Amino acid sequence: MTYGDPRLKVKVEQVIEQTVYGSSADDSVRKEIHRLRMRMENELAKESTGSYNIKTGRGGMVDVEFIIQFLQLKHGCEHGEIRVSNTLEAMDAMRLLGIIPEPDFQALAEGYRFLRRLENRLRIIHDYSMNDLGGPLKYLNKLARRLGYDSMLKNPGQALMADYERVTEAVREVYGRILGGEGPGEEAATPPSPTE
Numbered sequence: 001m002t003y004g005d006p007r008l009k010v011k012v013e014q015v016i017e018q019t020v021y022g023s024s025a026d027d028s029v030r031k032e033i034h035r036l037r038m039r040m041e042n043e044l045a046k047e048s049t050g051s052y053n054i055k056t057g058r059g060g061m062v063d064v065e066f067i068i069q070f071l072q073l074k075h076g077c078e079h080g081e082i083r084v085s086n087t088l089e090a091m092d093a094m095r096l097l098g099i100i101p102e103p104d105f106q107a108l109a110e111g112y113r114f115l116r117r118l119e120n121r122l123r124i125i126h127d128y129s130m131n132d133l134g135g136p137l138k139y140l141n142k143l144a145r146r147l148g149y150d151s152m153l154k155n156p157g158q159a160l161m162a163d164y165e166r167v168t169e170a171v172r173e174v175y176g177r178i179l180g181g182e183g184p185g186e187e188a189a190t191p192p193s194p195t196e
Contacts, residue, residue, distance in 0.1 A: 117147065
């Protein structure tokens with residue numbers, strides 16, 4: 001079903017494309033994205049040792065999505081193939097173009113897939129959208145088994161948490177190089193303290 005003049009649709013799409021990809025994002029855009037990301041992490045994630053937010057927390061899905069979206073804004077004016085809405089597809093196109101080096105691609109892709117799987121299992125267990133990871137070992141063991149961790153392990157939940165910390169640390173390392181606070185007056189991307 002068509003609504004309105006198809007020529008108008010094409011013109012609107014051209015205006016949007018020119019607005020988003022007409023020029024390369026500069027360092028002021030990077031700083032603003034980093035500022036917003038740190039605000040989300042501090043105000044929404046509210047992480048502490050052993051209690052994490054897989055979406056808005058340190059090294060979470062939002063880190064990956066913000067990295068990819070910034071790189072789209074920065075390089076999309078030159079490379080139409082990265083102008084896609086799917087994060088993994090955009091990331092793969094950036095790897096093929098050399099925008100993202102292979103080690104960074106591996107860290108981001110592994111992290112994003114791991115976190116998405118974890119998000120899906122949390123949703124199944126709780127029957128609603130859930131982004132918090134932590135709790136008693138009995139609960140973490142149940143979650144780990146649902147994720148396919150070896151049921152022969154005495155405490156697969158510990159293995160899950162170790163993997164989570166490894167994966168999110170690798171994502172945050174890439175985030176720090178691409179978006180992190182290197183400039184004067186910028187908030188550094190730091191891990192939560194145990195007292196938070």
